[in-house]
Structure formats: C-alpha cells, structure tokens
Amino acid sequence: MRLDLSHKFVLGFVVVATVSAGLPTVLETFGAPAWGSFFFALGVGAGVGSLYARQITNNLGMLRSCTESISAGDLTTEVVVDAGRRFPDETVDLARSVAAMLASLRELVERLQLAADEVAQTSRGLSDSSRQVNAANQEISLNMESFARSALKEQEDVKHIALRMREISAAMQANAEAAREASSLSADSSQQTTACVEVSRNSVTKMRSLFEKIEESERLMRDFEQQIKSAHNVTEMISSVVEKTHLLSLNASIEAARAGDAGRGFSVVADEIRKLAETAGESAGQIEELIGHLEEGSANVSAITRSMGEDVCERREDLGEILQALERVQGSIEKASSRAEEIVEQASRQSTDGEHLVRDIESVAQEVTNGAKVADEMRGGLSGQRAPMDEMVRQAARLYTMSNELKEVARRFRTH
Amino acid sequence: MATSWLQFDLGERAYAIPLSAVAEIMRAQQPRLIPLVPLSVGGILNIRGEPLVVLNGGAVFGQGPGLCYRHVLLLEQGDLRIGLRVGQVSRIDHDLAVSRGRVENVDDEYPFVCRVNRAGETLGLVELDGFLERATALLTQSRAHQGGLEKCQEAC
Incomplete structure (x- = not known):
C-alpha cells in the first residue's frame, strides 16, 4: 500500500499526539507518574521519527551514491529499489525514476559511443578518401x-608530319608525273624497238647475203692467189731467159772483142742483144716486183678474207643470237612498258591517297589541338577543384578530431 | 786502144778484169770437188768435154767462204786456161778510164787488185798478170799437194 511522506508525517504526528494525550491517563491507571508519559511520548516520537528518517535517508543515500557514480561516469551502478516494502513513498518513486533515467542514459551513452566510433571511422575514411581523391586529382x-604538353608536342609533330606528308605528296605527284613520262618514253622505246627489230631482221638478211658474198670473194681470192703464183712462175722463167740472154750477149760481146775488127758488126748485134736483155730484165724485174706487190697484196687480202670468212662462220651464228636477243629485248621493253603503265596508275593512286592522307593528318592535327585545349581546360578545372578538396580534407580531419573528442567524452561513461 | 773491162760482183765488192783474158762466161755449176787441195780451188768442171779447174773468187780475193757464185769466168792467157767463180757478172765496160793517180789503195796481200773510186763506188781493178801469177801459184800448190799425196800412197 502506497503511503506518501506527508501522510506518514501526519500519521506520526497523530501517533505521537495520541500517545501524548492518552498515555497520562493510562499511567494514572497503573499509578505511574504523569511525567512518565512525557518520556514515553518522547520515546515513541523519537522511534517513529527515527524509523521514518532511516527510511528516507537510506533511499536518499542510495540515490546520492548512485548519482555520484553517474556524475563520475559510472553508469554501471544499479538503483536497488526495495520492491517488497509495504508502504512505498516518493523516495521509491524517485529511485525508480533515477533507475529509469540511468537506463536511458546508459543506452544513450552506448549509442553515443557507437555513433562516435562510426563517425570517427567515417571521418577517417572520408579524410583518407578525400586525400586519395585529392592525390588522384593532383595526379590527374x-x-x-x-x-x-604531349598534345602540344604531338600537335607540333603532327604539323611537322603534315608538312612532310605534303612534301611527300608533292614528291608522289612528281613521281607520278615522272612515271607518266617514263611510261610515254617506254612506249616510244617499245615502238622504236619494234622498228629496230624489223630493221635488224632486214639487216640480218642482208648480212647473210653479204656473208655469202664474202665467202665467194674468199674463194675468188684463193683462185686469184693461185693465178698470181702461176704468174710468178712465169716471171721466174722470164727472168731465167733474160739472165741467159744477158749471159749470151756478154759472151757474144766477148767473142766479138776476141774477133777484133771482124767481129765489130757482131759486137753491135751482141750489144743490142745485151740491151734487149737488160730491157727485158728490167721489165721482168718490174713485172716481178709488180707480181710481188700483187702477191703480197693478194696474201694480205686473202688473209683478211680468210679471217672475214672465219668471222663470217662465227658471226652467222651470232646474227641469229643477236636477232633472238633483240626479240627478247623487245619483249622485255614491252613488259617494261606495261609495268610502267601499272606504275603510273599506282603512282596516281598513291598521289591521291597521299592527298587524302594529308587532309586526314591535318584533321588529326586539328583534333589534337582540340584535345590539347580540352586537356588544358580539364587541368584548369582540376586545379579549381583542388581548393574545395583541400577544404573537404580539412573538414574531414576536423570531424575526425571532433569524433575523437566525442569518443573521449563518451568513454568517460562506463556502461559495462 | 782503150782496154775493155768485165765487171763482176763478189760478195759486197765490185771488181773489173780485162776482157781480153775472158774467153767465156758460164752459169755457175757445182764443180766436182778435188780432195786435198786448198780451199781456193773450187773443183773441176766439165766444159763441153774439156776439164776446167775453177778457183773460188772469194778465196782468191780474200772475201772468205760462204759466197754465192752464180757465174764462172773462163780465163785464157797463153796456155793457161782456168775458171773463176764469181758472184754475178754485171756488164762490159769499154771506156773505163782509170789513171794510175786515182789508185787509192793496194793491198799488200793482194797486190794484183787496185782499188779505185769510180762514180762514188769502190771498184777493184784486177791486174791480169798478177792475178794469173797468183792463180798459177794456187794451182801449183794444189799439184804439190797431189804429188805429196801420191808419194805418201806409194810409201804406204
């Protein structure tokens, strides 16, 4: 049964007043002095007051020690409430309230500690992430x-390449033009070679005829040489006759001289014979000299014609080979002409491709320029993000510090 | 009366011999050789059935061996009849006037040859008597050789 403190105090006063009022009568019944009732009433009052005071002080003392523990950060203190008391009063209610408050506070501190831990971890992660993001941003x-810078360099390189490609394209165009000219020359050469081969065929025919004539002339020269040798034999015979005639004239002169005056006429005849022999000898000598020259010349001519004949035998075979070689040259030149036309076509295609390539490279150069600008703008943007990121890192660090301080504060409350 | 001369070549030299001593000019034939005679004696020729001893002109005139003989001169002087092999007879000269004052050289070994300068050429004039004396001496020498040989054969 609940009994408030005011009721208890009223009930005590009532008890003390009743004792004080009725006890003298009782004492008087039993013959006891009246003043004894005073002491008895005093004793009853002291006992009741002491009982009430002990109950109040016990509860308040327990609450005081409990609140002192809480103020000291010890939330493990239990508020013991005597649930079996028959007459609970406000102190019990206060103890129960303190117990509920302690429980709530313990739960709050525990949640606060958990939250501080989570905030500390989160702020640490945020700080680390911010630093990483900042480092990544710096790296980026x-x-x-x-x-x-590379884009600028590439831009220069691409410009240089574009310039070089333009030169190469110009060279390709020049090559194409030269190939076109070479093709034209090759075609002319092919036509001229065809004409040359035709002329060579005619020449070969004429040369064969000439070779046959040379061989015929060689045979004629051999016959002529034989005839000259025969003439040489005749002149030798004439020379022999001349020598004999000369000897005869000398002997006739000698006989005429030995005959004296009788042989004078014979001496004239002998002298004429001698002159005739000398003239014949001179003529024979001239003929011999002439025949010698003819013989020498015919020997030279014969040697030359013989050599020519030998050469003819070799050159006749060479002519066929020359003609075949010319025909092969003609075939090669025709192939070369065909190849030159292909080269012209390929060179023209390469020239066109080169122009396209130059335009593509110039386009790439423009793209590289744009990329360099975008990269520069991105770099500027990242540089602008650097200050907020630094601020975020500082705020995260500060939040981490605050969470640590909160943890320190929460750690002062012991809940277990 | 002027002397007629018969000019002939012997080797590289030209000689002239008086025509009066020349009986005939013949083409050179290969003479039949005579053993044990000097080299100046070329051999014996058969001239229309008559033997003729021929002398080598090269040996007689000091030209040495190895000459080419094309003609043989038949020389007659009195009873002497001898042949002389020469290189080649060139001509008969009827007006060869050479004074003694133009004689330039006379070889001691061949005193029968007088060298004269005629028309820029050196011509050897053969003095007939001296030549015949040398020829006679050569023939005598050959006979002496033949006699010695016969004596030697008899002794053996």
Missing part, C-alpha cells in the same frame, strides 16, 4: 598537364 592534373 599532372597527367592532364603532361597530356596537354
């Missing part, structure tokens, strides 16, 4: 800067 910024 550096990469973008490097990319921008």
